[in-house]
Amino acid sequence: MAAARDLTATGTAESSSDDAVELAKRHLIQPWPFAGSVGDEARALIGDGDGIYITDSSGQRLIDGPAGMWCINIGHRREELAKVMYDQAMALSYNTPWYTMNAPSAELAMRIAGHAPGDLNHVFFTTGGSSAVETALRFMQFYNNVRGRPEKKLILSRGGAYHGSTYLSASLNGRPRDRDWMDGADDLVVKLSSPDPFRRPKGMSLAAFADLLVDEFRDTVARVGTERIGAFVGEPVQASGGVIVPPDGYLKRIREICRDNDILYISDEVVTAFGRLGHVLASGDAFGIDPDMITFAKGVTSGYFPLGGVIISERLLEELRRSNHPDAMFGHGLTYTSHPVGCAVALKNLDILEDSVLAHAREIAPYFQAQLKTLEELPLVGEVRGLGLMGCVECVADRESRDPLQLDKNVGKRIDTHCHELGLLVRPLINMCVMSPPLIISREQIDDMVAILREGISRTMDDLRKEGVWQG
Known part of the structure; x- marks a missing residue:
């Protein structure tokens, strides 16, 4: 070369x-x-x-x-993506998402929702992974405020996790040295053990290790109180924590505990989505779970344009529409939300992945x-x-x-x-x-x-x- x-x-x-x-x-x-x-x-x-x-x-x-x-x-x-970037920029380089919209973002939302498990039918686009996780957490807070549960805001996260660099997303991180010199919203986060089988107690089987993790999760919910816990955020595979693959069945069991205790399950697929595990989304296809929200970024454009997003359950939006506060505003947005160039690139990237x-x-x-x-x-x-x-x-x-x-x-x-x-x-x-x-x-x-x-x-x-x- x-x-x-x-x-x-x-x-x-x-x-x-x-x-x-x-x-x-x-x-x-x-x-x-x-x-x-x-x-x-x-x-x-x-x-x-x-x-x-x-x-x-x-x-x-x-x-x-x-x-x-x-x-x-x-x-x-990949010349196909470069050409799409050029063509879209020449057609429409930007529009404000506050009071206008563009066609590529609507089509991309539909395409992504078609790959999502359960009733995850709606997509909010961001600029990357950190802003995707931040959006999911802010939506959880808004959701509980509108439903009259302002105390239900704590977030469960795990050792070894990496969820971003913005203030709230970074507060969830559990890798060594990530937080040594950095502040965070520690009053909002409850940390759990890493699901790292390599570091499990000596002599313990994988099945017993999974039981240990699930028991810890259940005990934490009971100790802290389900009325105070708003969400659990977890990567299906902890990526930057060292590619930590959890024991078989662990994620499904955690999902059930969240469902039973009205805790939103946020699957952080910033890394695992768009082909890294062989599927557009890994939560359902690789792990058999149907979260309340899925965050994504990185592979959605194969890195050719900054883009991320959150896929949100129909159930959550329907509950907001039925609330007693129809005028409550989700005061959150980004200048480059639903960027037309990024969404056009993602559509072509998805074509190539699926092909x-x-x-x-x-x-x-x-x-x-x-x-x-x-x-x-x-x-x-x-x-x-x-x-x-x-x-x-x-x-x-x-x-x-x-x-x-x-x-x-x-x-x-x-x-x-x-x-x-x-x-x-x-x-x-x-x-x-x-x-x-x-x-x-x-x-x-x-x-x-x-x-x-x-x-x-x-x-x-x-x-x-x-x-x-x-x-x-």
């Missing part, structure tokens, strides 16, 4: 890359920075992408292991999981887990203690550095490497990805041994 494209009309790719690095360090604040480098940092510069590959500023071709941020589901450089990509993802997922699983042969690897085209390689000091911090909290970054040199971009999360490639990946490309990851881990083991950090 060609080297990174010029950032100026006359400069070379190399000089343009140097310029971008300097400009970033002088002016650009990166997401999730450390205080010691905030506003003075340049990260790996990506020049272009094609299919499952990206190219960095040096011309190095890399497999896009994380698919951007779980989102480049149909791959980079062949979803079937391909379902067909190739077992091979992806099996090949990743071979990495458990390496002594640094504690567990390889995943579902669909989501995978995580968790490294541990030793498999008996399972304590990652005894090893090296930056071991994931070490592996990523080696893999980058070898031709693979990895998403490092402390002691974990998360893989979620574009859904169009082939068997041969999976083989390449796993071979590079194996070599990257092996080189990291050699480094740790030489440094005396690890003797495995």
Whole structure:
């Protein structure tokens, strides 16, 4: 592939890359920075992408292991999506959603509702995942206010969860270090244990672990009071928490407890929707649950345009329409709600997914999981887990203690550095490497990805041994 494209009309790719690095360090604040480098940092510069590959500023071709941020589901450089963006922008680039509407958003809402389980028939569009979760939570608050239950606002969330970066959505997060220096609405959130089978009590069966989690949920509802709990928010698979796949049947049992106690079940499918698990929506098709709301983003446009949304149950809206407060206003909206360009791109993306990509993802997922699983042969690897085209390689000091911090909290970054040199971009999360490639990946490309990851881990083991950090 060609080297990174010029950032100026006359400069070379190399000089343009140097310029971008300097400009970033002088002016650009990166997401999730450390205080010691905030506003003075340049990260790996990506020049272009094609299919499952990206190219960095040096011309190095890399497999896009994380698919951007779980989102480049149909791959980079799809001309069909670029053309739709152009055509829609030339027809209608924007309209205010406060008192007008556009046709692509209405059609997309219908298409998405057609894939939703139960009576989830209505869609509110946002700009991404954080705003989708924030919208669902604000709707829960509005819903209970209108129904005369202003005290029913607490939110149940779990350890290991990641739900966003806006104030209320971030308050639900349960990953290590996410909240160390950040404020949140702690008075509104009740935390539960992570459904991580790898970290279950030693000697406990998966069935017993599921029982433990369900009992904790039921006991928490009884202790806190169903009259105070408004919603439970859960990812079907905890993505940024390390691809945590819950025990079989756990989600269905939690759904039943929520239904029995009038607690809204919000399924956060920002990552798992639009093909990551082989379906447009995973809640019903992969897990057999019918939530009250489903949030989505990322893969809805395959990352080509910022878009997200919330699918809401008909029952909830009907209850609002029957209330004694018909003039109560849901005072929530975004300038770019139902953006015509984003919705047009999502419609085309959905066409492509339904045509062949979803079937391909379902067909190739077992091979992806099996090949990743071979990495458990390496002594640094504690567990390889995943579902669909989501995978995580968790490294541990030793498999008996399972304590990652005894090893090296930056071991994931070490592996990523080696893999980058070898031709693979990895998403490092402390002691974990998360893989979620574009859904169009082939068997041969999976083989390449796993071979590079194996070599990257092996080189990291050699480094740790030489440094005396690890003797495995």
